[in-house]
Structure formats: structure tokens, C-alpha cells
Amino acid sequence: EVRYTPAEIEPRWQERWAEQPDLYAAEPASSGKPKYYVLEMLPYPSGQLHMGHVRNYAIGDALARYMWMQGYNVLHPMGWDAFGLPAENAAIKNNTPPRAWTTSNIAAMKRQMNRIGLSYDWANEVTTCLPDYYRWNQWFFIRMFERGLAYRKKSKVNWCPKCCTVLANEQVINGRCWRHEDTIVEQRDLEQWFLRITDYAQELLEDLDKLEGWPEKVRTMQRNWIGRSEGAEVDFEVEDATHTPVDELQQVRHKGTAVLSAVENLKTTGARITVFTTRIDTIYGATSIILAPEHALVKEFATANAELAEQVNALLEQQKRAREAGDIGEIEKHGVFTGHYAVNPFNNERLPIWVANYILGEYGTGAIMSVPAHDERDYEFAQKYGIEMRIVILPRRTEDADGKGETESTLPYTDEDSLLINSCDFSSMGNKEAQQKMIAFVEENKFGKATISFRLRDWGVSRQRYWGTPIPMLYCEKDGIVAVPDDQLPVLLPDNVEITQEGGSPLAKLPEFVNTTCPKCGGPARRETDTMDTFVDSSWYFYRYTSAKDDKAPFDSAAIDYWFPIDQYIGGVEHAILHLIYSRFWTKVMRDLRLVKNDEPADRLFTQGMVIKNGAKMSKSKGNVVSPDDMIARYGADATRMYSLFAAPPDRDLDWQEDGVAGVSRFLGRVYRFVMKAAPGMRQPTTASGTQLDAAIAPNLERKLHQTIHKITQDFAGRWHFNTSIAAIMELLNLLNEHEDAIVAAVESDGRAREIITNLVLLLAPFAPYLAAELWGEIGGTTAVNKEPWPKADPGKMAESTIEIPVQVNGKLRAVVSVPADADQDATQAAVMADARVQAATAGKQIVKVIVVPGKLTNIVVKG
Numbered sequence: 001e002v003r004y005t006p007a008e009i010e011p012r013w014q015e016r017w018a019e020q021p022d023l024y025a026a027e028p029a030s031s032g033k034p035k036y037y038v039l040e041m042l043p044y045p046s047g048q049l050h051m052g053h054v055r056n057y058a059i060g061d062a063l064a065r066y067m068w069m070q071g072y073n074v075l076h077p078m079g080w081d082a083f084g085l086p087a088e089n090a091a092i093k094n095n096t097p098p099r100a101w102t103t104s105n106i107a108a109m110k111r112q113m114n115r116i117g118l119s120y121d122w123a124n125e126v127t128t129c130l131p132d133y134y135r136w137n138q139w140f141f142i143r144m145f146e147r148g149l150a151y152r153k154k155s156k157v158n159w160c161p162k163c164c165t166v167l168a169n170e171q172v173i174n175g176r177c178w179r180h181e182d183t184i185v186e187q188r189d190l191e192q193w194f195l196r197i198t199d200y201a202q203e204l205l206e207d208l209d210k211l212e213g214w215p216e217k218v219r220t221m222q223r224n225w226i227g228r229s230e231g232a233e234v235d236f237e238v239e240d241a242t243h244t245p246v247d248e249l250q251q252v253r254h255k256g257t258a259v260l261s262a263v264e265n266l267k268t269t270g271a272r273i274t275v276f277t278t279r280i281d282t283i284y285g286a287t288s289i290i291l292a293p294e295h296a297l298v299k300e301f302a303t304a305n306a307e308l309a310e311q312v313n314a315l316l317e318q319q320k321r322a323r324e325a326g327d328i329g330e331i332e333k334h335g336v337f338t339g340h341y342a343v344n345p346f347n348n349e350r351l352p353i354w355v356a357n358y359i360l361g362e363y364g365t366g367a368i369m370s371v372p373a374h375d376e377r378d379y380e381f382a383q384k385y386g387i388e389m390r391i392v393i394l395p396r397r398t399e400d401a402d403g404k405g406e407t408e409s410t411l412p413y414t415d416e417d418s419l420l421i422n423s424c425d426f427s428s429m430g431n432k433e434a435q436q437k438m439i440a441f442v443e444e445n446k447f448g449k450a451t452i453s454f455r456l457r458d459w460g461v462s463r464q465r466y467w468g469t470p471i472p473m474l475y476c477e478k479d480g481i482v483a484v485p486d487d488q489l490p491v492l493l494p495d496n497v498e499i500t501q502e503g504g505s506p507l508a509k510l511p512e513f514v515n516t517t518c519p520k521c522g523g524p525a526r527r528e529t530d531t532m533d534t535f536v537d538s539s540w541y542f543y544r545y546t547s548a549k550d551d552k553a554p555f556d557s558a559a560i561d562y563w564f565p566i567d568q569y570i571g572g573v574e575h576a577i578l579h580l581i582y583s584r585f586w587t588k589v590m591r592d593l594r595l596v597k598n599d600e601p602a603d604r605l606f607t608q609g610m611v612i613k614n615g616a617k618m619s620k621s622k623g624n625v626v627s628p629d630d631m632i633a634r635y636g637a638d639a640t641r642m643y644s645l646f647a648a649p650p651d652r653d654l655d656w657q658e659d660g661v662a663g664v665s666r667f668l669g670r671v672y673r674f675v676m677k678a679a680p681g682m683r684q685p686t687t688a689s690g691t692q693l694d695a696a697i698a699p700n701l702e703r704k705l706h707q708t709i710h711k712i713t714q715d716f717a718g719r720w721h722f723n724t725s726i727a728a729i730m731e732l733l734n735l736l737n738e739h740e741d742a743i744v745a746a747v748e749s750d751g752r753a754r755e756i757i758t759n760l761v762l763l764l765a766p767f768a769p770y771l772a773a774e775l776w777g778e779i780g781g782t783t784a785v786n787k788e789p790w791p792k793a794d795p796g797k798m799a800e801s802t803i804e805i806p807v808q809v810n811g812k813l814r815a816v817v818s819v820p821a822d823a824d825q826d827a828t829q830a831a832v833m834a835d836a837r838v839q840a841a842t843a844g845k846q847i848v849k850v851i852v853v854p855g856k857l858t859n860i861v862v863k864g
């Protein structure tokens with residue numbers, strides 16, 4: 001009896017594969033073959049692969065192998081997202097330099113990947129912490145700087161006290177650090193480098209519609225993150241309080257509309273408040289102007305008013321705390337009247353100017369017109385402070401409103417499809433029409449314009465850390481900010497750096513790094529000492545894979561034309577916003593630099609589910625980590641990876657059960673024993689005269705085989721439910737085992753038996769590549785099994801010869817009867833009525849009616 005011993009088979013093949021560097025190498029564009037670029041997200045080299053990695057790579061590897069077998073020229077690369085904070089933390093903890101720590105982790109993880117048998121093209125490996133890669137980060141940065149896409153400004157930034165560095169908005173999750181779930185992010189004022197991703201906001205949004213191969217949930221997340229609002233900016237002039245004593249103002253009617261108070265000869269200070277509104281149709285309902293505490297005018301008002309200054313500080317403080325707690329959206333509303341008034345340009349009405357903590361300085365213009373009758377937040381605020389509410393919008397079907405719509409209890413009324421009232425010339429217009437007409441009126445009279453506002457902010461890329469790409473900028477006393485000339489790239493990251501947790505850029509402590517000369521004037525200059533956000537590294541790494549050795553350019557554009565867009569990208573949904581929005585942005589910038597022609601990096605995106613154990617995500621802190629090495633040592637790489645595809649559909653969470661791995665391993669053992677039994681015969685030349693398969697069995701075996709081929713082919717083309725693909729192979733094997741001796745006896749002379757064995761091995765190749773390679777050799781194959789053509793399902797052989805017809809008697813299922821697949825109505829009825837169970841169920845009764853739906857069911861109605 002032969003035994004399946006993956007511990008012996010797998011290392012042997014691993015060695016063979018290592019000696020064939022071309023085995024998984026992509027062919028050049030000139031191969032003339034159709035291309036397929038399959039990409040799994042590159043890992044951070046933390047030291048060990050976890051099961052989430054294994055699952056991600058097993059999916060990509062199955063796909064890559066399948067596409068090779070379909071005749072494609074496949075690019076299946078891998079690399080290392082090798083810069084980042086953990087290397088620095090490890091340096092502090094273990095006193096190992098980040099480079100050494102990273103390099104040895106890469107070696108360890110590469111060893112694991114090879115042990116798993118992943119089909120990567122290592123000739124194009126990318127390691128982001130190497131100068132031959134990060135020099136191109138610097139090169140891109142300078143290209144962006146030249147185009148005004150990289151700029152420096154002082155701004156409020158998110159600061160993680162644990163990382164001791166700035167975080168991009170995308171890296172703040174519910175007010176906490178993306179790496180430290182328990183750490184509240186602080187706000188600091190710092191000079192920072194930004195990339196102008198907002199220039200691409202509209203295109204990033206629009207092109208989401210084209211990404212039909214992306215999960216809808218990822219597209220929705222990006223749409224919300226970009227957050228486009230159409231609206232208008234309207235200028236409200238600030239009234240000159242010294243000219244218009246408040247007590248001279250009276251309630252007047254303006255063009256037939258009641259207003260709080262208006263003056264005929266209004267004096268203004270010349271200052272304007274520009275508000276951003278998405279509901280200009282409610283402008284006659286505005287009863288105050290509210291400014292964000294950071295608004296420039298508030299500072300002005302406050303310089304002359306110490307009490308106000310103090311109250312504004314309190315509002316700022318509340319905002320800061322709410323931001324830190326991650327619930328600025330639900331802040332408890334506080335505000336203060338500034339003592340000043342602004343003028344509604346539509347009706348000259350005087351509106352009190354307030355400052356409130358729920359108005360954000362960084363959104364829109366940092367100022368709003370407040371319409372409490374029609375906006376939730378304004379309503380709450382106005383109720384609290386006794387600010388007037390004025391209804392200017394009614395539901396369309398006024399007969400339904402019958403006055404009730406105007407009572408306070410149903411306010412705020414925020415419905416958009418509605419009619420205007422109390423709005424001067426615009427009254428009784430529909431709300432969309434009013435918006436258009438009002439915006440036209442504003443633009444005509446030059447006190448505002450239609451605008452679009454985005455929630456997306458520019459990408460802050462400066463990090464006060466060591467282990468990243470140095471930002472290639474210089475500061476010269478005479479010339480100001482100067483880019484490092486291309487021929488001086490890369491700005492090398494020095495190795496001899498002292499890393500501490502205190503914060504402040506470690507590079508700033510190295511005079512030999514900091515001090516340099518200005519390329520423009522030759523005078524002394526200081527180097528930028530911040531490094532780039534590591535999300536820069538991962539924004540374009542997949543382009544470099546097409547020509548990773550290029551030292552003249554970031555990549556060879558001709559190769560990009562052939563390989564891009566990526567056909568299938570596979571990774572975790574946690575990257576839906578960060579990495580996947582940055583890489584889309586980077587692609588568009590590269591296109592505008594005429595380096596690439598594609599608008600988007602990837603045609604299709606697949607986000608796999610998590611690997612969990614006992615219902616929880618595997619993590620050290622939960623103590624439920626299952627090590628891939630352990631599983632491989634016990635059951636082999638094939639069983640481990642195959643289990644990760646078998647245990648759940650790839651888009652769902654997978655609950656890791658060691659029993660399940662053992663089960664898959666036993667199944668592979670059965671395949672092994674079966675094929676090994678047939679192998680000696682398979683290696684013989686075919687003879688025409690020997691044993692043939694029984695004519696009664698052969699069609700059944702062929703049918704099952706071709707159905708299985710068909711099913712797996714469909715799974716690859718469709719939803720990737722590899723769990724059911726593998727289950728189908730298991731079912732096939734069950735049937736083959738029933739006829740094992742007959743098949744084994746026939747392989748020498750019956751082509752059908754040979755085909756069964758050959759195809760069984762080929763079907764396994766994407767999922768269990770070691771076993772497939774081993775068995776391919778055993779049955780006489782001399783080529784690499786992963787380059788063999790994928791078997792084709794023959795529809796003629798797939799068709800069932802009989803089908804099962806459920807038979808109901810008076811609506812109750814009484815029997816399931818086998819009939820020939822092509823049986824017509826009469827033949828079906830004859831077969832049904834001849835069945836003993838049907839006869840028993842109808843015995844002694846009068847048959848009233850027999851309804852036959854050929855191929856589907858039979859219904860018998862009886863009486864008595």
C-alpha cells in the first residue's frame with residue numbers, strides 16, 4: 001500500500017522548481033499571447049505569514065495557475081511593503097537596526113511562500129525599502145512638486161502619540177490611530193507636505209462607475225469618502241454696527257415677505273461671509289449666519305471682545321475633544337452670538353452672526369446660513385438658543401399638509417421634493433427649479449456661485465519617522481524650497497540613525513544628512529528630514545513589477561501598455577479606502593505625466609474574507625493564532641492551502657478548523673493512492689487489445705468527469721466558489737473509487753480510462769500543485785503540469801441520460817421516479833404510473849387527472 005507523504009513530496013518539488021527560474025516567469029509582451037495580470041496585495045514583512053496571507057495567496061495562486069493552463073501569459077509577482085513603523089519599534093525593543101530586521105523577515109517569509117508552493121515570478125520582486133525602488137518615490141514626488149501637486153503648508157494635522165508621527169485623515173478611524181485602536185489621535189499644527197489628491201476628486205468619483213469588476217461595497221465606501229456635494233456659495237455682507245444702531249431697525253415687509261428686520265439704506269463693513277449651502281432653495285428661511293470657531297472673521301470679532309474670545313476658545317476646545325473622541329459629527333451643540341449682523345442678499349434681512357461648535361472650519365467655507373425649519377442640526381441649535389424658525393418649504397401635496405406641516409412638532413421638514421412658500425418671487429416654485437433660478441440670480445448679481453464641495457482632503461504625506469523614503473527636498477536661505485536634482489537621486493536613507501520613541505524626525509539629528517549645498521546657488525541648504533507615508537510605496541509598486549530592474553525609469557512604459565490594467569487584484573477589504581484610493585490617484589497622476597495610458601490600476605478587485613478561529617479574528621492578543629508552518633508540518637502545504645479554499649467561499653469569513661485540514665489531507669491521500677494504482681498502466685504505451693471499461697459504466701464516469709470540469713471552469717469564470725469546486729472533485733473521486741479496479745485495469749487500452757486519470761490530476765493542479773506535479777510525473781507526464789492545457793468539458797458527454805421526476809399525489813410528494821432525460825409527456829406518464837410507490841399511493845382511488853410537466857414533475861389528482 002502506497003502512502004501519501006507530503007513531507008517527502010513537497011520539499012522535493014520545491015527544490016526542482018527552484019532550479020527552474022523560468023517556470024513562473026512572465027513572458028515578454030512580444031510573446032503575442034493574451035496576457036493576464038493577477039496580483040495579490042504585497043505583505044508587510046512582519047516576520048511570519050499568518051493564515052490571512054495564506055488564504056489571500058492561495059486564491060491568487062489558484063487563479064494564476066488556472067490562467068496559465070488556459071494559455072495566458074500570466075504575470076504573478078510578489079514583493080515587500082518594507083518601510084514602516086514596526087521596524088522602528090522592533091529596533092527600539094531588540095536593538096536591531098530596521099534594515100537588518102526587515103531583511104531577515106523578508107527572507108523568512110519568502111521561505112514560507114516558497115514552501116507553500118506559490119507560483120511567483122521572483123525575477124521581478126519589488127522591495128520598497130531598497131534605494132532602487134524608493135528613488136522612484138522621490139522622482140515621482142519631484143514631478144508632482146513641479147506640477148504643484150506636492151506642496152507644503154502649515155496645517156492642523158492628526159498626531160498619534162504612540163506612533164509619534166502624523167497620520168493622514170484616512171489613517172484616523174473613529175478618532176483613533178489605524179495601528180493603535182486604543183489610542184486617541186491628537187491635533188497638532190505642523191508644516192507638512194501634501195499631495196493634491198483633491199485635484200482628482202471628481203475623476204476619482206466618476207471613474208468608480210466604470211469599475212464594474214470591483215465590489216459594490218468598496219465603491220460605495222470610496223464614494224462616501226470622496227463625498228461630493230453640489231451646492232452654492234453665497235456672500236452675506238457684514239453690517240457696519242457703528243452705522244446702524246440696532247434700536248432704529250424695525251420689522252418691515254420686504255417685497256411682500258415678512259422678515260425679521262431690514263433697513264433701506266444699509267451700511268456694511270465691506271467684509272463678506274461666504275456660506276456654502278446645498279439647499280439654497282431655503283435661503284428665505286435663514287434666520288442666522290453661523291461661523292466655525294476657526295473662521296477668520298471670528299478672530300477679528302474676538303480681538304475686540306475678550307469675553308467672546310474666551311467663549312470661542314471654549315468652542316474650539318469642545319471641537320478638539322470631539323474630534324479626538326471620534327464623534328465630531330454628533331457633538332453636543334454650543335454656540336455664542338457675536339453681536340454682529342450680516343445681510344441676506346435676497347431680501348436685505350439682517351441675520352445675527354453666531355459662532356458654533358458644530359460648524360467645521362475645514363469643510364465648505366467654514367460658514368453656513370442656518371435654516372432651522374429645514375435642517376436637523378440647525379433645528380436643534382435654534383431650539384436651544386431660541387432662534388426664530390421660518391418655514392419656507394412645504395410638501396408638494398398641500399392637501400396632505402392641511403396646516404399640520406407648519407406646526408413645530410413636524411419640524412424640521414427636510415424633504416427635498418417640495419414647494420417653496422414665503423420666498424418672494426420664488427414662492428410656489430418646485431424646489432429643484434428654485435435652486436436653479438436662485439443660483440442664476442446669485443451669479444447674475446455677483447454675490448456667489450454654484451460650487452461643488454468634496455469631503456476628500458489633500459493627502460498629508462510627511463512622517464516624522466526614520467524608516468521611510470526621504471522626501472527629496474532642500475531648504476535654502478536664498479532660494480527657499482528646492483527639489484533635489486534628478487541626477488542626485490536617490491537621497492539615500494542613512495543607516496547609522498539613533499531611533500527613539502520621543503518623536504521628532506530621527507533624521508534631523510544627523511548633521512551629515514541635514515547639511516548640504518543648494519543646487520541652485522551652491523550655498524548652504526538644509527535637507528527635509530521627514531520621510532514619506534508608506535502608502536506612497538504601495539501606490540505604484542505593481543507597475544514596477546513589470547520591469548523591476550529598470551534603472552533609467554520607474555518602469556518600462558511599453559511593458560505597462562501590455563500588462564495594464566491589472567486583470568485581477570486580490571486583497572483585504574481593510575484597504576478599500578487607504579491603499580485603493582491612493583493607488584487610483586497615483587495612476588491618474590502617472591497618466592497625466594504620460595507614463596501610462598490606463599486611467600485605473602485594476603479592472604477587477606476581489607476582497608477575501610477574514611480567517612477566524614472560534615469566531616474571532618486570529619490575533620496574538622486573542623491567543624488564537626494558527627501558524628501556517630505548523631499546519632504545513634502536520635498536513636502539508638497542499639492540504640493547508642486547499643483547506644483555505646475549501647472551508648468557505650473566498651469572500652466569506654473562514655472559521656479555521658484543524659479537523660477540516662486533516663480531512664482535506666485524507667482526501668488528497670485517496671487521490672494519491674488511486675492515481676498511483678493506475679500509474680504503472682498509464683506509463684505504458686496504449687494497446688488496442690486490452691481491457692476496456694464496461695459499456696454500462698463508462699458513460700456514467702465520463703458524465704461525472706465532464707460535469708466536474710464544467711463546474712470548476714464555471715467557478716473560475718464566475719464567483720470563485722472554490723469550496724464547491726473542490727467538493728465537486730471529491731464527489732468525482734467517490735464515484736471513481738467505486739469503479740477503481742475497472743478503471744485501473746482499463747488504463748492501458750481504454751482512452752476513456754486514461755482521460756479520467758489525466759484530467760483528475762489536471763483538475764487538482766490549481767489547488768494542490770505539489771500533488772498534481774508529483775502525480776503528473778508518475779503517470780508519465782514530462783512537462784510542467786501547471787502549463788498543461790486546462791481540460792475542456794464536452795457538453796455531449798455531460799448530459800444526464802436519466803432525470804429524477806418528483807411525483808405528487810393530491811399535492812403530497814409520494815415518489816421520485818427515474819425517467820429517460822428525453823422522455824416526452826406520454827413516456828413520462830407511462831414511467832410514473834408504472835412505479836410501485838405511485839401505484840400504492842393511488843390504489844383503490846379514482847384518478848381524476850394526471851398533470852405532467854416533462855423534465856420537471858408529475859401531479860396526480862385522485863378521488864375516493
Ligand code: ANZ
Nearest residue numbers: 229276277278279282358359360363364366371374375
Ligand atoms: C443651508 C441649509 C438648509 C443646509 C437646509 C442644509 C439644509 P453636505 O451635504 O454634507 O455637503 N454645512 C456647510 N458647511 C458646513 C460646515 N463647515 N460645517 C457644518 N455644516 C456645514 O452638507 C452641506 C450642508 O451642511 C450645507 O447646506 C450647510 O447647511 C451645512 F435646509 O445650508 B446647508
Ligand code: ZN
Nearest residue numbers: 476479518521
Ligand atoms: Zn540656494
